[in-house]
Amino acid sequence: MEDAKKLKRLVKSVWVFNWFNSCGFTEILPVVGSRWDMERFGMIPVASPRHADCLIIAGYQTEKSIRRAQRIYRQMPKPAVVIGLGSCSMSGGMYWDSYNTIKRLSDYIPVDLYIPGCPPRPEAILKGIMSIFREVEDHA
Amino acid sequence: MIMKVLLAMVVPVAGILIGLLYKGIDRILAARMQGRVGPPLVQPLRDVRKLLVKENIVPDDAVGWLFSSMPFVALVSVMAILLYLPLGITPVLEGYGDLILVLYLLIIPSLALVLGGFASSSPYASVGGQREMVKMMSYEFPLAIAVISVAWLLYSSGAENVFSLSVISGTHVWGLAGIPGLAGLAVIFLCMLFVIPGELGRIPFDVSEADSEIAGGIFAEYSGRNLALFYLADAVKAVAIASLAVALFLPYTVSGIFGLGGAAAPAADFLFHLLKVFFVLFVSSTVVRVVTGRLAISRVVSVYWKYPVILSFLGLLLIMGGTLI
Numbered sequence: 001m002e003d004a005k006k007l008k009r010l011v012k013s014v015w016v017f018n019w020f021n022s023c024g025f026t027e028i029l030p031v032v033g034s035r036w037d038m039e040r041f042g043m044i045p046v047a048s049p050r051h052a053d054c055l056i057i058a059g060y061q062t063e064k065s066i067r068r069a070q071r072i073y074r075q076m077p078k079p080a081v082v083i084g085l086g087s088c089s090m091s092g093g094m095y096w097d098s099y100n101t102i103k104r105l106s107d108y109i110p111v112d113l114y115i116p117g118c119p120p121r122p123e124a125i126l127k128g129i130m131s132i133f134r135e136v137e138d139h140a
Numbered sequence: 141m142i143m144k145v146l147l148a149m150v151v152p153v154a155g156i157l158i159g160l161l162y163k164g165i166d167r168i169l170a171a172r173m174q175g176r177v178g179p180p181l182v183q184p185l186r187d188v189r190k191l192l193v194k195e196n197i198v199p200d201d202a203v204g205w206l207f208s209s210m211p212f213v214a215l216v217s218v219m220a221i222l223l224y225l226p227l228g229i230t231p232v233l234e235g236y237g238d239l240i241l242v243l244y245l246l247i248i249p250s251l252a253l254v255l256g257g258f259a260s261s262s263p264y265a266s267v268g269g270q271r272e273m274v275k276m277m278s279y280e281f282p283l284a285i286a287v288i289s290v291a292w293l294l295y296s297s298g299a300e301n302v303f304s305l306s307v308i309s310g311t312h313v314w315g316l317a318g319i320p321g322l323a324g325l326a327v328i329f330l331c332m333l334f335v336i337p338g339e340l341g342r343i344p345f346d347v348s349e350a351d352s353e354i355a356g357g358i359f360a361e362y363s364g365r366n367l368a369l370f371y372l373a374d375a376v377k378a379v380a381i382a383s384l385a386v387a388l389f390l391p392y393t394v395s396g397i398f399g400l401g402g403a404a405a406p407a408a409d410f411l412f413h414l415l416k417v418f419f420v421l422f423v424s425s426t427v428v429r430v431v432t433g434r435l436a437i438s439r440v441v442s443v444y445w446k447y448p449v450i451l452s453f454l455g456l457l458l459i460m461g462g463t464l465i
């Protein structure tokens with residue numbers, strides 16, 4: 001119950017930290033920009049994991065980069081949400097048969113939401129984030 | 141006496157709310173200028189409410205007591221400034237402090253930022269702290285010259301106690317100066333507007349935070365409640381520095397024009413003061429923040445030490461010349 005109250009406050013102003021090493025990031029930028037404007041919902045990109053409420057991991061991770069992602073997740077103040085962006089974070093995507101690609105992100109980090117697409121459209125990102133808002137509204 | 145104590149409690153809280161309100165207006169206006177819709181007006185309040193429920197992390201290597209106490213120091217010192225400033229009404233602590241004290245108090249929040257940054261053990265925050273100190277050295281000089289010029293003008297017109305803020309805001313400086321003095325005052329006012337974004341750490345002078353270079357700089361390790369306190373301190377500081385500019389250069393009131401009396405007069409003057417504060421912040425901070433990018437750290441110093449310093453010296457000379465003629 002206490003957590004639900006916290007989450008309700010949290011979704012009113014989500015500060016996003018991006019961790020990316022692939023094309024998924026190119027679809028985050030328009031969401032920040034003037035066309036899709038995520039600041040309407042109180043969401044702004046921040047530069048330090050310490051300020052972030054939401055970690056967006058865009059695209060595939062390698063054996064090497066996943067360690068950085070885990071470190072970023074540990075540095076974030078809780079409660080925090082992790083979103084996997086793009087098909088690569090779900091299945092390895094087009095790099096599925098590579099020797100050092102992480103096939104499924106949730107084996108390494110507690111992922112709350114996957115947004116599929118290669119890369120996902122800005123609308124898909126907004127829809128995914130909306131579904132988190134609805135989830136919080138329904139459970140609180 | 142009871143009235144004063146009550147006001148001393150109400151004014152800082154009102155300052156916080158006004159600061160958050162302007163932050164909301166600022167974000168909406170900036171968004172509209174960029175062709176966006178922008179957040180709702182209460183968004184800064186929601187940000188603070190959210191930060192208060194988040195985990196408050198103190199890094200293992202940080203100097204704990206310094207790291208956790210500096211946000212309080214920053215907020216308390218900016219709230220104290222509001223008690224000395226005439227906010228349309230006479231200052232709450234009138235007679236206990238003057239303009240020089242306000243200038244000193246304005247340094248404390250920046251110093252608190254620097255100390256908090258150094259105490260947080262992060263290399264990003266250390267770089268941010270050094271940059272903040274360099275920036276302070278750059279903007280304090282033109283600010284001091286601007287303040288001295290106004291004091292000189294008041295002194296030469298025969299006013300006593302020229303650094304007292306109620307004397308300054310009770311006198312209409314633009315009426316005292318001759319033609320060269322008017323030009324000088326205009327130049328000095330311009331310098332004051334130039335100083336405000338540096339004092340507040342807004343673009344183009346946000347070198348100490350510099351999101352894309354040093355990951356939030358001074359704030360890199362701050363989270364939760366401590367970050368919320370810095371957020372509030374920043375909001376109040378905007379009101380304080382703009383109120384100072386208004387008290388120095390735009391000390392006009394409306395209650396005399398409409399012939400208001402009793403309790404309506406201070407209320408009307410206070411609202412008009414807010415309008416002037418928002419105008420000053422809009423011109424000097426919001427517009428500038430949208431139309432420019434961040435300056436490199438090496439250019440911040442040269443920009444401040446060239447144009448505003450030279451301009452404000454020019455203004456000082458014009459004002460002195462005007463009074464001697």
